[in-house]
Amino acid sequence: MTDNTGSDTNGPEARTPRTRRRAASRKAGPPSTPPVSPATAESVPVEAVPVDTVPATTAPDAVPVRKAPGKAETAPKHAGKPKSGSASGGRRGRHERGGDSRGGRRNEQATPAPVDRLGTPRRLPKGGLRIVALGGIGEIGRNMTVFEYDGRLLIVDCGVLFPEDQQPGVDLILPDFRYIEDRMDDVDAVILTHGHEDHIGAIPFLLRLRSDIPVVGSKFTLALVDAKCREHRLRPKLVEVTEGERTTHGPFDCEYFAVNHSIPDAIAVAIRTPAGVVLHTGDIKLDQLPLDGRLTDLAGFSRLGDEGVDLFLVDSTNAEVPGFVTPEREIGGVLDQVIGKAKQRVIVASFASHVHRIQQIIDVAHTHNRRVCFVGRSMVRNMQIAQDLGYLSMPDGVVVDIDTAATLPDHRVVLISTGSQGEPLSALSRMARGEHRQINIRADDLVVLASSLIPGNENSVFAVVNGLAKRGATVITQQSAKVHVSGHASAGELLYLYNAVRPSNAMPVHGEWRHLRANAALAVATGVPEDRVVLAEDGVVVDLVDGRAEIVGRVPVGHVYVDGLSVGDVGESTLSERLVLGEGGFIAITVAIDATTGRAVSSPEVSGRGFSDDPDALKSAADLVDQVLDSLAAEGVSDAHRIAQGIRRAVGRWVSDTYRRRPMIVPTVLAVGAD
Numbered sequence: 001m002t003d004n005t006g007s008d009t010n011g012p013e014a015r016t017p018r019t020r021r022r023a024a025s026r027k028a029g030p031p032s033t034p035p036v037s038p039a040t041a042e043s044v045p046v047e048a049v050p051v052d053t054v055p056a057t058t059a060p061d062a063v064p065v066r067k068a069p070g071k072a073e074t075a076p077k078h079a080g081k082p083k084s085g086s087a088s089g090g091r092r093g094r095h096e097r098g099g100d101s102r103g104g105r106r107n108e109q110a111t112p113a114p115v116d117r118l119g120t121p122r123r124l125p126k127g128g129l130r131i132v133a134l135g136g137i138g139e140i141g142r143n144m145t146v147f148e149y150d151g152r153l154l155i156v157d158c159g160v161l162f163p164e165d166q167q168p169g170v171d172l173i174l175p176d177f178r179y180i181e182d183r184m185d186d187v188d189a190v191i192l193t194h195g196h197e198d199h200i201g202a203i204p205f206l207l208r209l210r211s212d213i214p215v216v217g218s219k220f221t222l223a224l225v226d227a228k229c230r231e232h233r234l235r236p237k238l239v240e241v242t243e244g245e246r247t248t249h250g251p252f253d254c255e256y257f258a259v260n261h262s263i264p265d266a267i268a269v270a271i272r273t274p275a276g277v278v279l280h281t282g283d284i285k286l287d288q289l290p291l292d293g294r295l296t297d298l299a300g301f302s303r304l305g306d307e308g309v310d311l312f313l314v315d316s317t318n319a320e321v322p323g324f325v326t327p328e329r330e331i332g333g334v335l336d337q338v339i340g341k342a343k344q345r346v347i348v349a350s351f352a353s354h355v356h357r358i359q360q361i362i363d364v365a366h367t368h369n370r371r372v373c374f375v376g377r378s379m380v381r382n383m384q385i386a387q388d389l390g391y392l393s394m395p396d397g398v399v400v401d402i403d404t405a406a407t408l409p410d411h412r413v414v415l416i417s418t419g420s421q422g423e424p425l426s427a428l429s430r431m432a433r434g435e436h437r438q439i440n441i442r443a444d445d446l447v448v449l450a451s452s453l454i455p456g457n458e459n460s461v462f463a464v465v466n467g468l469a470k471r472g473a474t475v476i477t478q479q480s481a482k483v484h485v486s487g488h489a490s491a492g493e494l495l496y497l498y499n500a501v502r503p504s505n506a507m508p509v510h511g512e513w514r515h516l517r518a519n520a521a522l523a524v525a526t527g528v529p530e531d532r533v534v535l536a537e538d539g540v541v542v543d544l545v546d547g548r549a550e551i552v553g554r555v556p557v558g559h560v561y562v563d564g565l566s567v568g569d570v571g572e573s574t575l576s577e578r579l580v581l582g583e584g585g586f587i588a589i590t591v592a593i594d595a596t597t598g599r600a601v602s603s604p605e606v607s608g609r610g611f612s613d614d615p616d617a618l619k620s621a622a623d624l625v626d627q628v629l630d631s632l633a634a635e636g637v638s639d640a641h642r643i644a645q646g647i648r649r650a651v652g653r654w655v656s657d658t659y660r661r662r663p664m665i666v667p668t669v670l671a672v673g674a675d
Helices: 203-207 219-231 298-307 329-341 355-367 377-388 402-407 427-432 458-470 491-501 513-525 572-584 619-634 640-659
Strands: 046-048 053-057 110-114 129-135 144-149 152-156 172-174 187-191 214-217 237-240 246-249 252-258 267-273 276-280 311-315 346-349 371-375 413-417 446-449 474-476 506-509 540-545 548-554 560-563 586-594 605-609 664-672
Touching: 129 276, 129 311, 152 252, 152 267, 187 246, 187 252, 203 219, 214 219, 214 246, 219 237, 219 377, 252 298, 276 298, 298 491, 311 491, 311 513, 329 355, 329 446, 346 427, 355 371, 355 377, 355 413, 371 377, 371 402, 413 427, 427 458, 446 458, 458 474, 491 513, 506 513, 586 619, 586 640, 605 619, 619 640, 640 664
Parallel strands: 152 187, 187 214, 214 237, 276 311, 311 506, 346 413, 346 446, 371 413, 446 474, 586 664
Antiparallel strands: 053 110, 129 144, 129 540, 144 152, 172 560, 246 252, 252 267, 267 276, 540 548, 586 605
């Protein structure tokens, strides 16, 4: 590991001018690692995890391990600075790394040192760049990153997250805009890396705060955004770019690079400011045989590496997966075999934006003399956009509407549907439940799930698969046939990216914690110093100052829930109550009391919903309420609120002891007889 002894960003070492050019001829792959002492082996990347204390070595050469908090906890701004004897006279560029830099620590006894917890970030130093993720780090979805320089803001992506089982009634989850909602006039632009919902889905909600923000993206991405905004009756200010172009937004000079993903027109963006160069990959993979011939621009990345990339934000989704992603072209042959052998109706579920996969299905259907029908509102809309823009080729007569498809023999039809992730309102989910108005699953139907399983959607997808199988369909998934490949780079491809870019600092993004850690390990393996790999999460503030990226604080970031037409008025307490209702049911207790004495003037009424089908299950609870009322009246308690609390506690204990359940208990105490 490079001996970065100048860890105090206010020290003289940090002010040493950066060596901006990196050697493009640096040997690829992990650098040779000399023998290291136990103290060296304990070094870890700068990360966002909850800690109370962090060991700090007493050796003059030691690099302190700095950690930041998890979501519910906070951690130190720094772990102290090394003694003056550790100064190295400036940091090395990455092309200067050698064997000595990894073995520079002395084997000294470590002693624990208490540190302050991470809190409100310091004021951004003059000439520094601040990076704050409002979503997308520590989770899969709602990607949104805010860059700040000299009081101006640039946003990269603005997506949504889809709810899980523990969020009942929620339609969408948005990034938390609190950090920027009072600074919307400072936003110079929003750059969109591609058109997936987890990157563009929250744009209409952001534009409600300020409608004239320039929205920058490629042709297909902006077409999807425009259609989405029309549904919200918004007219966004769209700025179309292509790979190789550069645009300027305030102090941010942005350059765009072609990247390969599971949607057309994906781009990466390099952001130049006086603080340095940041490269954000967006979602990326290195398919060497892409269906559209559009390769990820590794040559451009390498050129940027020659210039010097100070911070590399890298897609982490498949960092745990070894090797390389299978080329998309190989999927066509598998689909041809699967659909070609089918004797009955074929239903293929896919992402509504995966134009290349839909093109493969159309081509196979045409080869086998089948007609194609799109099912699902987003599928119909997106494929029409793709056809209008020339991204989708449809032979004459192949695509028919759903009414025409219903008149054709089963062996002449392929239905392409939404719902590959088990979304409750999607077309495939409604088919699995027998609730689709026009399509009924029949025995011998072949259903192909041409998609990968997004973490968090497992239960929903398996429920759909079981529902289809129950109705007699044969279901083929990625586990049983190679009908889909991921749109995210595996570990082998990420190594290529790191070796091409040769960043000074790396920050894994777009993934859960296990993905982020795996990506961090790849960065270190290719030579990024361990203390230059920043493991952050949503809300953690990272400053790039004098060529070093460091965690400096945290801002409040939570989940913003969309429930119907309401945005943000459903919180964690409401979801907790919904879960209690769903798991334990509801018990209502109504009783009238004398306002003066507190004694009951009528028998209590106890009823349950979702608690038990036994009409006598709560009979004993009514007797218990009578006892509580008598006890409280004897103590002279006549306050309706205190009586309600006593009833709730007593009935809660009784239900727990009797049934081992925790229903929601709502007592209503009516005081009567008062003047």
